[in-house]
Amino acid sequence: MAGRTGQRGHIENHGTRFRAVVYAGRDPLTGKKRYLKKTSDTEKQAQVELTKLLHQVDEQRQPRSGITVSHLIDKWFEVQEHEESTRKTYEGLVKNYIDPVFGSIQAAKLDAELLETFYARLRKCRKLCDSRKSRVTHECEPLSNSSVRQIHAILRGSLDRGVRWTYFAVNAAELASPPRAKKSTPDPPSAEEVAAILNEAWRDPDWGLLLWLVMVTGCRRGELCAVRWSDVDLDRKKIALERSVTRSNQSPTGLKEKRPKGDKERRLTLDPYTVGLLRAHRLATEGQCNELGTKMARDAFVFSLTPDHAEPIRPDTVTQRYRRLAIRNKLRSTRFHALRHYSATELLTGGVDLKTVSGRLGHQSGATTLRFYVAWQEATDGAAADTISNLIPRPETTPRWPHEIIAFDLRKAIADGTYPVGSSLPMNEDIRVKYKVATGTVSRAVHQLRDEGLLRVVSGKRPKVIAVPTPTA
Incomplete structure (x- = not known):
C-alpha cells in the first residue's frame, strides 16, 4: 500500500495501478466533498500527477483575483456587444440558473467537471431538484439543449475575459463540453395546407399578401415587417431587404429597426403576379390615407396596423395571428417560420440551384441552407434515382420463368x-x-x-x- 503524502492528497492502490487523490473542497451543487483523481501505471508517475493536482487546487484556492462568477458576468456584459433581444435572453438565464448556483462562488474555483455536472442536471430538471426527494412536490421539467448551450456560452465568454484580464489562469468552460445541438427538422406545410391557409387569409387582402410575400421571398418575419414602400421598386420588380424589426424596451413604440441577421442585405426579384398584388395593395393603402385626410409618406411601411402606415406591424402580432390560422386549418406546424421553410424547400425541389436559394434566404453559405432546409431531399432524391436509372444501359436479360x-x-x-x-x-x-x-x-x-x-x-x-x-x- 502506498503511503500518504499529506492530508490534502494521497496515493492509493487501484488494482495493479496507482491513483493520486486530492481533496478539492465541497460541491456547490450537492454540498458533498469533491476529489480530483488521476490513475498511473507506476507509483512514481502517480507522485507526479499528485503534484499537478495539488497545484491545480492551489490555483483555484488562491487565484490572482477573488472575483465572483456574478461579478465577472456583469463586467463581461459591460464590454461585450449583444443584440438587445440576445442580451435580454442571457440576463434571464443568468438570473434563473447561473446566479443561484455559482453567483457567489469565486470564478477561479469553477472546473470542467463541475460545469458538465451542472449542465447534466439542468437537462434532467431545470430546478436542479433531487429527484429522489422532490418526486412528490413537483414534476421535473428539463431545460432544453439550446438553453443549456446558451448558458455555456455565457460562462465561456465571461471566463475567457477573466483569463484575458489575468484574474485567473484557466478558463474552465473551455474544457467543459455542453450538450450537442439538436439537429433542425423543418416541417414546411404541404401544397394542400398552403392552399387552405391562403384561401382563408385572403379574406383580408393585406393579411393574404403578407403570407404570400413570405412564401415568394422566403424572408424572415422581422425583415418583412421592416419593409417600406421605399424598399419596393415595382417598375424594376425588385424588393430590398435591408432591415429587420425587433422588440425593444428602450423604444417608445416597443420596436426598433436593426440590420438583418448576419448583416445580409439583399435585393430580390419579384414575379409579375406579385408585383400586381403589391400595386393593388399600394393603391388601397393610398385610398385609406386619402379617406383620413392624410398623405401616405414615401417611407411608409408596406404592412402596418396604423392608419397612416407610419409604424410597422408588430412581429408578435404576425406570429400570433398565423398560429391561430394554422390551428384552424389543422396544420402540422403552427410556426410562422415554417413558411420560410416552405419557400426554401419548394425552390430546391423545383430545381433552383443551391447558391441562388441561399442568396434569397440571406444565408452566409449554401451549407447553412442544406443544414436547415433538407425537407426537399425526398423529392429530389426520387428524381435523382430516376435520372441515374435512365442513364445506365439496361442489361440484356434472358427470361427464365x-x-x-x-x-x-x-x-x-x-x-x-x-x-x-x-x-x-x-x-x-x-x-x-x-x-x-x-x-x-x-x-x-x-x-x-x-x-x-x-x-x-x-x-x-x-x-x-x-x-x-x-x-x-
Missing part, C-alpha cells in the same frame, strides 16, 4: 406494332392455352406490363395497350 417469357413476348409484340397503342391484347384464356400455363401465371405477366406503364388493366376486359416500351440504351 413462364411469366417472364410471356411478358417478354408481349412487350416485344407491343414494340414491333403487333399490338399498337389503343389496341387490346388477347384474352387471358387464349394466352394461357398458347403457353400451356396456369391462369395466375398469365395474370402475373400482364400485371408486370401494367406496372411498367404499358397496359391499362380493368377487371372483366381485355388489357389495353397505352404505351410503347422505351428502347434500351
Whole structure:
C-alpha cells in the first residue's frame, strides 16, 4: 500500500495501478466533498500527477483575483456587444440558473467537471431538484439543449475575459463540453395546407399578401415587417431587404429597426403576379390615407396596423395571428417560420440551384441552407434515382420463368406494332392455352406490363395497350 503524502492528497492502490487523490473542497451543487483523481501505471508517475493536482487546487484556492462568477458576468456584459433581444435572453438565464448556483462562488474555483455536472442536471430538471426527494412536490421539467448551450456560452465568454484580464489562469468552460445541438427538422406545410391557409387569409387582402410575400421571398418575419414602400421598386420588380424589426424596451413604440441577421442585405426579384398584388395593395393603402385626410409618406411601411402606415406591424402580432390560422386549418406546424421553410424547400425541389436559394434566404453559405432546409431531399432524391436509372444501359436479360417469357413476348409484340397503342391484347384464356400455363401465371405477366406503364388493366376486359416500351440504351 502506498503511503500518504499529506492530508490534502494521497496515493492509493487501484488494482495493479496507482491513483493520486486530492481533496478539492465541497460541491456547490450537492454540498458533498469533491476529489480530483488521476490513475498511473507506476507509483512514481502517480507522485507526479499528485503534484499537478495539488497545484491545480492551489490555483483555484488562491487565484490572482477573488472575483465572483456574478461579478465577472456583469463586467463581461459591460464590454461585450449583444443584440438587445440576445442580451435580454442571457440576463434571464443568468438570473434563473447561473446566479443561484455559482453567483457567489469565486470564478477561479469553477472546473470542467463541475460545469458538465451542472449542465447534466439542468437537462434532467431545470430546478436542479433531487429527484429522489422532490418526486412528490413537483414534476421535473428539463431545460432544453439550446438553453443549456446558451448558458455555456455565457460562462465561456465571461471566463475567457477573466483569463484575458489575468484574474485567473484557466478558463474552465473551455474544457467543459455542453450538450450537442439538436439537429433542425423543418416541417414546411404541404401544397394542400398552403392552399387552405391562403384561401382563408385572403379574406383580408393585406393579411393574404403578407403570407404570400413570405412564401415568394422566403424572408424572415422581422425583415418583412421592416419593409417600406421605399424598399419596393415595382417598375424594376425588385424588393430590398435591408432591415429587420425587433422588440425593444428602450423604444417608445416597443420596436426598433436593426440590420438583418448576419448583416445580409439583399435585393430580390419579384414575379409579375406579385408585383400586381403589391400595386393593388399600394393603391388601397393610398385610398385609406386619402379617406383620413392624410398623405401616405414615401417611407411608409408596406404592412402596418396604423392608419397612416407610419409604424410597422408588430412581429408578435404576425406570429400570433398565423398560429391561430394554422390551428384552424389543422396544420402540422403552427410556426410562422415554417413558411420560410416552405419557400426554401419548394425552390430546391423545383430545381433552383443551391447558391441562388441561399442568396434569397440571406444565408452566409449554401451549407447553412442544406443544414436547415433538407425537407426537399425526398423529392429530389426520387428524381435523382430516376435520372441515374435512365442513364445506365439496361442489361440484356434472358427470361427464365413462364411469366417472364410471356411478358417478354408481349412487350416485344407491343414494340414491333403487333399490338399498337389503343389496341387490346388477347384474352387471358387464349394466352394461357398458347403457353400451356396456369391462369395466375398469365395474370402475373400482364400485371408486370401494367406496372411498367404499358397496359391499362380493368377487371372483366381485355388489357389495353397505352404505351410503347422505351428502347434500351
